[in-house]
Amino acid sequence: MKLFARDIMAKNFDTINMNAPVEKAIKMILHAKVRPTGHKTVSLMVVDDVHALVGTISMYYILYHLRPSYLNYGIDGSELNWKGEVDGFVQAVKDKTVAQIMNDTVLSVPPDEPVMSILDRLIKNRIRRISVVDNGKLVGVVYMSDIFYHLFSE
Numbered sequence: 093m094k095l096f097a098r099d100i101m102a103k104n105f106d107t108i109n110m111n112a113p114v115e116k117a118i119k120m121i122l123h124a125k126v127r128p129t130g131h132k133t134v135s136l137m138v139v140d141d142v143h144a145l146v147g148t149i150s151m152y153y154i155l156y157h158l159r160p161s162y163l164n165y166g167i168d169g170s171e172l173n174w175k176g177e178v179d180g181f182v183q184a185v186k187d188k189t190v191a192q193i194m195n196d197t198v199l200s201v202p203p204d205e206p207v208m209s210i211l212d213r214l215i216k217n218r219i220r221r222i223s224v225v226d227n228g229k230l231v232g233v234v235y236m237s238d239i240f241y242h243l244f245s246e
Contacts, residue, residue, distance in 0.1 A: 097210060098203035100242050101224045101232030102127055108136045108190055110146055114157075115186040117149050129241040135221055137230060138194045145223055145230045147194040157193040158185045200225040201234070207242070210234050 106124065108117050117136055124133040135150035158181050163169050185193070200223040201210055210222060214236050224232035 095207040095242060096203065097201050097205045097207070097224045097232065097234050100207065100238050101203070101234045102133075102238065103232050105233045106133065106136050107139045107143075107230075108149065110138050110140055110189070110191040110194065112190050113186065114149075114154060114188045114190060114193060117190055118154060118186065121151055121154075127235070127238065129238050129245075131235065131237040131241070133235075137223060137233065138190055139230075143230075145198055145200070145225070146191075147196040147198060148221065149190050149194040150220075153193050153195060154185060157188065158182065198223065200230075202226060203231065207234075207239055211236070211239055214239075 104125065106120055108120060120136055121134055126132050134152075135148050137145060138147040138149055140146050159169070160181065199213065199217060199219065201213070203224055203226050205224075214220065214222060220236045222234050223230055224234060
């Protein structure tokens with residue numbers, strides 16, 4: 093079986109402008125479509141004002157930035173008293189812009205990239221999705237879960 097990005101890429105994907113509030117991204121992810129493989133999308137492709145791809149935002153990035161930043165410096169969250177603080181953290185992350193919390197590392201593959209090459213890049217970069225770009229235009233997204241589905245569903 094020889095699969096390429098064009099064979100398994102999602103062509104119906106959501107984008108969001110980098111200047112949009114994170115609250116809009118949250119709503120889009122909460123109400124995201126279920127892909128034909130049965131997996132729900134938990135990320136959005138982030139574009140600038142001329143619709144150029146500039147990054148991604150996902151459930152992971154939103155939850156990562158929901159946490160207070162001091163937890164990134166060796167403090168164990170299980171040792172803290174969280175009483176009454178969660179609502180403030182939720183509102184603070186909603187008030188940010190997508191650009192403030194998105195992953196701005198843009199990796200992409202062409203439509204004729206072999207699936208095994210894509211899988212290797214996903215694993216080595218510890219990411220779950222990669223953009224498919226053809227002549228500078230975003231044409232699809234390959235999700236790790238869709239690779240798994242296509243390889244093992246039959």
